Amino acid sequence: MIRWDWIPGNIGQLAAALADHVVLTGIAVSVGFALSLLLALIIYRRRALYPPIAGVAGILYTIPSLALFAFLVPFTGLSLLTAEIGLVSYTLLILIRNIMAGLDSVAPDIREAAEGMGYTPFQRLVRVELPLATPLIIAGLRIATVTTIGLVMVTALIGEGGLGQVMLRGFNFRNYAAVYAGAAVTVALAIVVDLLLTGLGRLATPWARARGGT
């Protein structure tokens, strides 16, 4: 028997968990993005580093999250840090790949034109290449964020977890309304964030809009 009436009485709890969830996701994606951007720029300068860096990121990505957290716990305990280290690791592969793909997608003749016009390499990067790489970077952010939202749930097992906590506690106390509510809010969050980021992407690339297509 599912006691759906639990939900109205506990909106506060859901809201708080949602906020936690957003914070956890936000930190992970921001740190992950900063780190990935840095690594991507390093790789951009020295291509030879791409396979090893991508390889490590790939392994991190393949290792099941539970196992990854399990590896971390003996060292960093059941803490926010553990959760964030794990979450950030998962974003690396996606973001690095997409940033690289974005930078690579800039046509060589555009790069040459910029160089010919007297841009320094740094200016070229910031004024020309990164803006043009935006669509793919945003796509990567979308995937990374939605994926992280899902992963944050698993961190409930190590004491964090946002909405995952609600679901886990509900599960342990046979409060299945809480389980479904938590799941529903998580999915809703993922969809909303996905749409927001897509919108952000459109805003950031007015030239694509002008052409009439994405």
Place this chain on the structure above:
Amino acid sequence: MAAPSAPRASTVEFRHVTKRYDSRAKKTPGAVNDLSLTVPAGKICVLVGPSGCGKTTSLKMVNRLIDPTSGQILIDGVDIMTRDVTELRRSIGYVIQQVGLFPHQTIGENVVTVPRLMGWPKARQRARADELLALVGLEPDSYRDRYPAQLSGGERQRVGVARALAADPPIMLMDEPFGAVDPIVRERLQNEFLRLQEELAKTILFVTHDIDEAIKMGDLVAVLQNGGILAQFGPPEEILARPASDFVARFVGADRGLKRLSLSRVGDLELRPVVTVPVGEDVAEARRRLRDAPIPYLLLVDDQNRPIGWVPDDDIPASGRVTEELAIPMSPLLDRRTTLKDALSMLLDANVQAGIVVDRNRRVESLITVDMIAEWMREGAADEQRVDGVAEPATVDA
């Protein structure tokens, strides 16, 4: 399978074929309106016209990749709608611009696609693949086991043609088959294909937007204008000499006179004899021959009668023998098969009046001059005028 030397070819007839993409508009891109023409067996019919004129649509209606809105298409007198689609398509060779080779199969496997679908025994498939690869100029042992990604554009086109020929179809449909390669390769492919057709004599419907290609390849040319309307249908000579409308004249180009030159060859003209003198000939004899020459130059030849160069009469020494140093090589060498267009071009490039016509062993045959070519063109134009009725009287009673 019948021996390859006994070609089978079918007739293709369009009867009032119409294809409308929009019920309200007649002339949407790709539409065809009331197209009627007949392609006799064993001939190449080129459909040519501007983009969107419906030529590709017409082609695709023959193997029913597109079905007409109204009208009929008949092969050997049989309406294609009465035939099973799959069987119809397997009996028609189909070559498209991008070729569409299967990247995951070897060249050999690609070539015998249709025979394999038809269930030929493996050994026969293999033999046929090798036969066809050789036919299109690709060494079977090198190419059979390669993959399409490893071939150049021109090589892939050849494989495409080989694949279309695999089941020895009586009809071939070719949609801009040589469009995706560079001009040098294209010309070679065109020439080789024409040579192949001399052997195979299939009925071929060929689509192109390039009027020069149409004139070169076609036994019959169908000029289409927007809306799939047939502007003119006839042999290339007729299209060039007597365009049926302003549209055709414009499409063919203001240089259609010159284009006609590409349809005739050096051998078509009455050529002039050339006065030659072999190396080592006595000077007096040389002077004697010069008296009969139409131009004040003697052609110096070697002991095989091969040309070395021209000797102007002023340069002939007073005594002694005619030697090689006296000769100035000025003229281009042509053979009887050279088109008049190429001949004229070569003469103009070399900035000379005369070209030397030689045989396959490079031995002198005759002379051709710019004037001769111009005269030939004038005669052709005069024919035109006569037929256009400049001299024809108005209808008078009696």
Place this chain on the structure above:
Amino acid sequence: MDIVRLVADWFADPARWTGTDGIPNRLIEHVGLSGFVVLVALAIALPVGLYIGHSGRGAIIAIGAANLGRAVPSYALLLMFFPIFGLGFGTAFPALVLLAIPPVLTNTYVGLCDVDRDTVEAARGMGMTEWQLLRIVELPIALPVIVAGARTAAVQVVATATLAALVAGGGLGRYIVDGFALQDDGRLLGGAILVALLALATERLFTLVERRLVSPGLRGAPPPGGPAYEFAGQAPLPVGSAGV
């Protein structure tokens, strides 16, 4: 290092290798469940994906599946099925199958869409029936992408099956869950190592399968290491167990 000793001891213990809670048994449970799930998911998603990709109809299903699959975390699926199916296999199985379907479905669809239209037209023009076209041309060409999808699905299933232990299922996840509960670092880490190795081995296995199945004529075409296709149409979704 203490930790290393702890883990080494855990592995060295002979009791580790026998019985219900022994490594061989847990491994079999895990692989058995994962393998069965993947087969069922393939049996469902492949035909549907092939149909949608070949005919072009119902693309919305493939798109929807991809987006839904991304948005719904696997963990949630497990928890949600629990009230319905109770403990153990009954819950884990449907949740995992639902998890495995989107990557296969999406990749099959996208793989077929990516087949060069000219190649398809040439094949039709030559007189292939629709079924022959699918079987002889479209499927082999789309195979790399399809296998990449199966690989993503398989790795995700192996990873999520770890969590099945939470709903009192078996498998290698038992070690991790129990390790947390009992504060037994040796068990925790030992289990984590086994799970990680299994996931990596699964990925390797599918890469080898791809190499055997895919025609050499298609090599050098993307994707080589095999990112699966992201349906947003832009960035490829990497293989991996994220989402667990």
